[in-house]
Amino acid sequence: MKTKVVIGFLGTQLDAGDKPDRWERWRPTVSLGMHEDFLVGRIELLADARRASRTLRRVVDDLAQVAPETEVRVHDTYIDNPWDFETVYETLHAFARAYPFDLDNEDYYFHITTGTHVVQICLFLLTESRHLPGRLLQASPPRHAGATASVGELSVIDLDLSRYDRLAQRFQVEQQDDRSHLKSGIATRNAAFNRMIEQIETVGSRSSAPILLMGPTGAGKSQLARRLFELKQARRELNGRFVEINCATLRGDGAMSALFGHVKGAYTGAAGERAGLLRSADKGLLFLDEIGELGADEQAMLLRALEDKRFLPVGGDREVSSDFQLIAGTNRDLGKRVAEGRFRDDLYARLNIWSFHLPGLAERMEDIEPNLDYELERFARDENRRVTFNKEARARYLAFAVSGDAPWSGNFRDLGASVMRMATLAPSGRINEACVDEEIARLRRLWRQEGEGDVLRELLGDAADDVDLFDRLQLAQVIQVCRRCRSVSDAGRQLFAASRAKRASTNDADRLRKYLARFGLNWEAVTEAR
Known part of the structure; x- marks a missing residue:
């Protein structure tokens, strides 16, 4: 004893x-x-x-x-x-x-x-x-x-x-309800995604450390962040606001002011004080989407705010405080950006305590059908009008949706927009085969155009963001011509045909090679994926 x-x-x-x-x-x-x-x-x-x-x-x-x-x-x-x-x-x-x-x-x-x-x-x-x-x-x-x-x-x-069996069962039921809330009530079937949601729910209930959500655009990072906030708010763990900003929209001098606020007279046009997003999220949750787009100065200030809960507004000489939980989202490889010197390694280490990769829709084909039903329910709720598929139309749409012909490059945004279009055009509230065929053709055109626009990112990676729009449009067309041609000389003749007669030298291949070299490209790299 x-x-x-x-x-x-x-x-x-x-x-x-x-x-x-x-x-x-x-x-x-x-x-x-x-x-x-x-x-x-x-x-x-x-x-x-x-x-x-x-x-x-x-x-x-x-x-x-x-x-x-x-x-x-x-x-x-x-x-x-x-x-x-x-x-x-x-x-x-x-x-x-x-x-x-x-x-x-x-x-x-x-x-x-x-x-x-x-x-x-x-x-x-x-x-x-x-x-x-x-x-x-x-x-x-x-x-x-x-x-x-x-x-x-x-x-x-x-x-x-x-x-205590009864108490344990009760808590298990509540935990399942919480996880369902994180998934917007969708009965997802993908085992890896469901395990990730279980971990996020556990982390959300036990930790206030930053959470990093990685994944492609449209994978649901913003919605998951909002759902996690609602869950923590219901548990009385947060009593502040949900504040969201896409860091890609923060540019120039206004970025610091938007995040950290400014005092009156901080710069020309600062007629009054501005609280900033970090102070607005005090006692709440701040979601910084596309955090990889933050500038170096903003990254340094954010790190200080995360560690000390204090920071200086623009133009101020007195620190202010804000106790917020941070969720960051990104479709970038932040580890690669750190290696390139474009993202602070200490900030990355602070964000990478809890990191989760949200798979795209193409990686969760078994979840397309339950998400299709969710989007129909959302349309009925938003538009106060219920629309359904007929049996043949539903089977045809799902067969296309899970096939290799559907890349779902926009992920759940593409699926939601697709369902909204079919439901809006459906005659008498019934989506038929003609509606589905028209929508499939529309999606094919959309993805073909997006594929043409993605060629630069395929070749240049993140460096594509540093190319001016003027050059992006021109370079994309040049690459398309190159991929249609059998040789660099053939591509040069097509690209410079109008000016050939006006030039003493007609070495179009050399001219094309020099043009591609401006962007760090060569003929072999451009045509490798042909």
Whole structure:
């Protein structure tokens, strides 16, 4: 049998008593030694020996009388204000770290009957977090007639919910509901995606560290961030606002002001003070989409705000504070950007504590059908008009949607827009095969045009963003011609045909090579994917 050890505070009011009639009333600490079915081997008594010396001596003496086999150890514990949460918690936390717990030979019980309510709350928190490894012990006066008044009753409170089947089942149901909320109620079938959602729900409930959501545009990063905010708000973990910004829209001098605010007169046109997005998200959640587009100065300021919860508004000489949780989204490879010197490695390390990759729709083909039903329900809710497929049309659309002909480059945005178009054009609220065929043709045209626009990113990667629009349009057309031609000379003749007669040299191949070299390209790289 392990030795039972009870740790608790001396009750300056409940345990007090000097006269003989003290034995006729219930004193919680003394009663610990009076239960025949709960034999305590040792009591660790926390008390302010200076303020309550008389009560302390009397309780120790009385315990020796009723339970001579119980050892009593007194810990002189001075707490300046026992109603101050921070002070009490720090005192008990220090006690927990210093105490030599022997879990192999002793069972520990933490007495929550005595002490202020703040003491009781702190004992609960430290026991629930396993800083105090044991169970809670509640003593109470007798509730049954005929019971000895001074003995009272004892109740052991075990915070391990796995021991309580009904409670555990209830929490499991609530957890499943929370995960369903993160998925917008969609019964997703992709096993990897469902596991990721489970992890995000767990992290969201246990951690306030930044979360990094990676994935292609349209994969649902913004919606997931908002759903996670709603979940934390419902749990009373956040009581501020949900603030969202796409960092790609932040350019030039206005970027710092938009994020961190400015003071009046900070620059020309700053007629008044501006709070900025970080302060607007105080006690709430800030979602910075496309965080890879932030400039170097903004990255440095954001890192400081994450670490210290403080930052300087533009033009200000006084720091302001904001305690927000950050979720960042990106469709970039931030690790690659760090290697290229385009993203701070210390900020990346801060964001990369919890990182999750949201797969595109093409990677979750089994989830197209449940998302199709979700989009129809959303259309009915938004437009107050219900539209359905006929059986043949639904089968035809799904067959195309899961085929290799559907790249879903815009991911769920493409699917939502597609359903909205079919539902709007559907005759008599019924999507038929003609509607589906027309929509499939429209999607093919859309993706073909997007594929032509993506050729630069395929060849240049992120460097494509540094090419001016004028050059992008011209270069994309040049690459298309190159890929249609069998040789660099043939491509040069087609591209420079109008000016050939006006030039002394007609080395069109050399001219084309020099043009491609301006962008770090060559003929072989351009035509490799032909």
